Amino acid sequence: xxxxxxxxxxxxxxxxxxxxxxxxxxxxxxxxxxxxxxxxxxxxxxxxxxxxxxxxxxxxxxxxxxxxxxxxxxxxxxxxxxxxxxxxxxxxxxxxxxxxxxxxxxxxxxxxxxxxxxxxxxxxxxxxxxxxxxxxxxxxxxxxxxxxxxxxxxxxxxxxxxxxxxxxxxxxxxxxxxxxxxxxxxxxxxxxxxxxxxxxxxxxxxxxx
Numbered sequence: 218x219x220x221x222x223x224x225x226x227x228x229x230x231x232x233x234x235x236x237x238x239x240x241x242x243x244x245x246x247x248x249x250x251x252x253x254x255x256x257x258x259x260x261x262x263x264x265x266x267x268x269x270x271x272x273x274x275x276x277x278x279x280x281x282x283x284x285x286x287x288x289x290x291x292x293x294x295x296x297x298x299x300x301x302x303x304x305x306x307x308x309x310x311x312x313x314x315x316x317x318x319x320x321x322x323x324x325x326x327x328x329x330x331x332x333x334x335x336x337x338x339x340x341x342x343x344x345x346x347x348x349x350x351x352x353x354x355x356x357x358x359x360x361x362x363x364x365x366x367x368x369x370x371x372x373x374x375x376x377x378x379x380x381x382x383x384x385x386x387x388x389x390x391x392x393x394x395x396x397x398x399x400x401x402x403x404x405x406x407x408x409x410x411x412x413x414x415x416x417x418x419x420x421x422x423x424x425x426x
Contacts, residue, residue, distance in 0.1 A: 218320075218338070221292075221313050227252035227343045227425055228335050231260050232328035234350025236408045237361040238263075244421075251425050252345060255335075256289075257328045259362035259369070265289055268312070272297050272327045279368050281307050324389035333393075336400065344404045345421050351387045351412040353379055391415045 229252040231237060237260075240248075245264050248254060256266030258276055261284070268290040271277070277297045281304055292313040298304050315322075315334060322330045328349065335344055353359055359378055363370045394401050394415035405424050406416040 218313050218315055218334070221338060223253045223335070223339055223342065225251070225253045227345060228339070229254045229345045229347060229421075230328055230331045230335070231256050231266070232346070232348035232350075233258060233360040233362065234348035234352075234408070234411075235354055235358065235361050236350050236410065237348040238364070240264075240347065247425075248345075248421065255292075255331045257331060259366060261289065262362055262365040268292055270327060270331050272330070274299060275368060275372070277304055277307065279366070323393050324386070326386045326389060329386070329390055329393075332404065340399075342403065343424060345424060346404065346406045346413075346416065347408065347421075349390075349406060349411055349413050350408060351383055352410065387413055 229248050231254065249264075249267070254264075254266040254268075256264070256269050258271050258273070259279070260266055261269055266289050270292040271280075272294050274297050277293070277299075287310055290312045291307075291310060292315065293311050294315055294317070298308050315330070317325075317330070320334065320337060322333050324330070332344060332346070335342055348361065358364060359373070360369065390413060401416060404416045405419045405421075406413055407419065407421045407424075409418050409420075411418065
């Protein structure tokens, strides 16, 4: 992680909310050109990030089976890999490793960890949040990438996810913000409909100058 270089002033972090599908190709090109884009989980099925961050062994398997060549930088943790030769090539291709305990990361939510890591290594960067919705518009499609793959949804209890799980994720972020006012500095939630209220909401076009 010491070699993790972010050479842009702005960092975009993409979570899994359905509002990700509201980002047009033109908007994403603007974000890609002007910010450092951290995609999480299956974000590569929608757009190509500068770096993909994931922590789930199911995603490791999906990347091995469906991504024939490396198209972006990779960040993960050892828990996302089984021991053995079947994932050795991808494991060797990971650019940056992180550990929740090693970096004292709060909660258990990949996109939230991405925010915390940026704050630890680059506290002066401006962070833009996308897909941190914490609301649902569809009873079956709970994450934008459910429209591209059923790999995640097959193993998800939708009722529990819509209730307990997402409420827990939001409370983790709210507590993190409440614990230290510095956590909120230079972080903007770019979805005006998001129910996450601990970060100021702004259109990304108003932030990037």
